[in-house]
Amino acid sequence: MPKMKTSSAARKRFKLTAGGKLLRRHAMKSHNLEKKSPKRKRSFGKDQPVSPSNVRSVKRLLGRR
Numbered sequence: 001m002p003k004m005k006t007s008s009a010a011r012k013r014f015k016l017t018a019g020g021k022l023l024r025r026h027a028m029k030s031h032n033l034e035k036k037s038p039k040r041k042r043s044f045g046k047d048q049p050v051s052p053s054n055v056r057s058v059k060r061l062l063g064r065r
Contacts, residue, residue: 022049023047025047025048026045026048
């Protein structure tokens, strides 16, 4: 059986922590930033955990089981 190929798109977007949690970047921090408060923009900078309903599919894209 050949090795499973990691999705390069998923590799760039998701990070697997040492504890096994998946993190993703926050959306809405690319443009129209003058309308958003500094507090809101700061919160967009923090990585957010992937929702439980998507964890299985993201792990599969990353080549994990």
